[in-house]
Amino acid sequence: MHRRPRLLLVGLVAVLALAGCAPDAKPTPEPTRTTAASPTPTPTPTEEPIVAPDAAFAVTCADVAAAVESLGVQAADVQDAMALASAPNWYPGPAQYMMHRAGGIACASSDRESYESDSPPSDAWEVFLVPGAGRILDGVTAKLDGHPLAEAVRCDEGRCSAMLLDGDTLLNASFTSPSLGADDGDRVHGRLLELLSSASASARPVELASSEIFGIPCENLLTAQEISSRLGTHVEIVEASAMGGWGIPAEVYFVSGGGQYCDYAAGQNVYTDEKYLNFSTLPAGAWAYQGLAAGADVAVEGADEASFRTDYYGRSALDVRVGTDWIRFTMYNGEAAETMAPIAAMAIEHLVRGRPAPQ
Structure with missing residues (x-):
């Protein structure tokens, strides 16, 4: 939102010159000269800079993709946003960047251009890391009638999911791939724990950018x-x-x-x-x-x-x-x-x- 700059009103400054006096003559004042002050330039309104929020840790989507590949899941095409496949229908658009807004990262296999319910991708995955784990989980627990979410890694044939904590950093992951089986839980847990430990070890405070529409009804x-x-x-x-x-x-x-x-x-x-x-x-x-x-x-x-x-x-x-x-x-x-x-x-x-x- 732009504000109109206030104009600085500058009055005219009168400069009076005193005349000299000749012998035996009445002093004759010189005409008064009035000079206008130089106009003050009007400041140009400046917009707030548009910059991406800083992540609260040093882990990147390149690190995440490498971890995913090590599990035998394809990670050649990566998007720096929440995945849309199997996601709620309020995700497309702003919500895909919710983790970045909160100082985290979200990485996923690249979405198709449009939804295809009868042809899901064979390899799909999403990993996000976000700071403020304690506050986030307390909020979720309160809305679930006091039933807390527990750390866990679960694998079945063709899929795995995980929620892990280290300090105040939270990692959530989901994978769908024919390369995964029910006995892959320990392997997935170990690789994700390495990612989470790196994020937690490099954690730093970040400031949430202010906004006119924060929580607007x-x-x-x-x-x-x-x-x-x-x-x-x-x-x-x-x-x-x-x-x-x-x-x-x-x-x-x-x-x-x-x-x-x-x-x-x-x-x-x-x-x-x-x-x-x-x-x-x-x-x-x-x-x-x-x-x-x-x-x-x-x-x-x-x-x-x-x-x-x-x-x-x-x-x-x-x-x-x-x-x-x-x-x-x-x-x-x-x-x-x-x-x-x-x-x-x-x-x-x-x-x-x-x-x-x-x-």
Whole structure:
């Protein structure tokens, strides 16, 4: 958000010159000359720099990929983001970078361009490491009625999963590969423990970047009534409790990172009621927005940048950058950018200017 620079009003400075006196003559003052001070240059507003957040440890996705390869799982194509295969449908877009936002890293086998339910990849994996393990697990435990998550490595034929702790660093991993079997638990545990130990040994404090949209309530940007008026049908904001269970990624995204996901639908049943619109946020996530694959540029009032694309599930997605923040608006029925732009502009206006006071 830009602030208008205040203008420095500079008054005119009068400079009076005293005249000399001639003998036997009345002093004659010289005419007064007025000189204007040089105008003070108006400072140019500066935007906050757009930079990726620092990781809290020295382990990188290259280190993770090497560990994955050593387990016999293919890791030639790696993405520096959460995986979308078998992930919740709120992941595409901002949520894929939730671990980076929290000072961690997320590494995964590269996603396909679109979802293919009948043809899952034979080798797929995801590993994330994140600081603040104690706070994250306490938050998850509280939401699971006091049932704590336990460290574990589990392997079956063709798959393994793990959650491990070292100090205040947490590692979570999942692998699908024909090279894995039920007796691979110890081997997987040992290799992941090496990664985790390196991360914990190099841990350092990192500062969470500030953001205008940290934890912002859905209604602050878009109310159900506004979307209902726009679409000409009944709309409700789906309660978070209706969207499923809670786990480590949800705690990191919503609580640690201050992200938000808001779903606007015909009712509260996420399985049967028609969905119209959702938006998700990545506070201080402009760095991730600028790393998106090229989309179609769109003019959205109030946005610093905006682009339109089709997401992993074939839905219409309009991404906007507002200052250092990233917001994605998604619609379910093949809507065009021209339909979505006014909705995004309305949300941005509420973010930047606030809502008018009730009359």
